[in-house]
Amino acid sequence: MRVLLAPGTMSPEPGGAPITGLGLGARGVAEALARGWSRARPDDALALLPIADGGPGLTTAIQPSAVEDRAVLDVPGPLGQARQAPLVRLARAAGARGEGLGGATWVLDAASASAVPADRREAGREAQRGSTRGLGEAVRQALECAREGDVLVVGLARAAAHDGGAGLLDALGGPEGARALIAGRDVVLALADTAPLGGMNGAGQGLIALTGLAPAVVQDLDRGACSWASALLPALAGGDHAPKALPIGQAPGAGMGAKGHRDEPLRPSAWGTGAGGGAAIILRALGARALPGARVMAGLTGLEAAAEEADLVITAVGEAYDILADSVVDVVGAAASRLALPAVLVTGLSAVPRGELGAAGIVSQYALTPAGDGGQWFDGGPRVIARRLEGLGERLARTWSR
Structure with a gap:
């Protein structure tokens, strides 16, 4: 199976502004998901195409x-x-x-x-x-x-x-x-x-x-x-x-x-x-x-061309809210939708209704669970986020690989 990993940065967003020092950059997210997926399905072909949004990193x-x-x-x-x-x-x-x-x-x-x-x-x-x-x-x-x-x-x-x-x-x-x-x-x-x-x-x-x-x-x-x-x-x-x-x-x-x-x-x-x-x-x-x-x-990184070579597209953001227009989720979901490809969203926190995700081309979403009772998804910083993304990558592979 050919999988395109096209995530954005995963950072907490108090007041709507990402605090990148507490999160994980887009490339780190892609690499963590790829490590987990490869452990579960080593024969699948993974393409890593992190999508920056203009922020730090x-x-x-x-x-x-x-x-x-x-x-x-x-x-x-x-x-x-x-x-x-x-x-x-x-x-x-x-x-x-x-x-x-x-x-x-x-x-x-x-x-x-x-x-x-x-x-x-x-x-x-x-x-x-x-x-x-x-x-x-x-x-x-x-x-x-x-x-x-x-x-x-x-x-x-x-x-x-x-x-x-x-x-x-x-x-x-x-x-x-x-x-x-x-x-x-x-x-x-x-x-x-x-x-x-x-x-x-x-x-x-x-x-x-x-x-x-x-x-x-x-x-x-x-x-x-x-x-x-x-x-x-x-x-x-x-x-x-x-x-x-x-x-x-x-x-x-x-x-x-x-x-x-x-x-x-x-x-x-x-x-x-x-x-x-x-x-x-x-x-x-x-x-x-x-x-x-x-x-x-x-556009600069060639998302459209990369999507044409995939059977499944996975994207990610730290926190997703009800306005998706022009976000990484919207851009990646639209690229997948134009090719009738399923697109999956990984988040730390999501408050987006299923219908709005569907309109953005996302067919399913998975959220990182807090590290402990009462914790937050980004607790532990970049290393812990990466480790938990690896685990989620394994889960995604077992669920979606064919």
């Missing part, structure tokens, strides 16, 4: 054979702590998916520079005093590596720092310096989090759950970030450029225009402006296109 999900060059950028974290942002240049066969694309495709894991801390007190300090400057440093260095005509894919996720992108723009040299850096390069934002910067369901309001800060404090932080970004947008206007053919082999998702982002005015309440503490709204104002990260990475 983005580049580790890319197959090593698809990478031509790799670097690690040293940048400051939100409070000046040492952080790293991996950058890879894809091999031509992996990066070139469209006609007339002469440049290289680069992928920057900018989200690792601003990953949400597991400690809520530290997250609170980042929210109150943190900066997106490290994100800007990472983007600046990546743009300096890229040449005119190249495509730079920037992974961005939720952050505790919430300065409306002020630090990022400063690191890029202000409006004029930023425009000069981006000129001639096609920047695509692979968003792990598509929440707006502000508003009732925005990234700012999400800080309450992530940090434990009082609502009044969070509202003041959010008001300042949104006001700053709104005031700056006119100075950044005009950065939009005509898009090239998408280098990812995927059309934009429903409701998106040719430039990739949704067709609505760019403002703090708009779709996909809150990632990276507001870095997304600044980069979009400078001409970057925004897309759901799972769709971008599924």
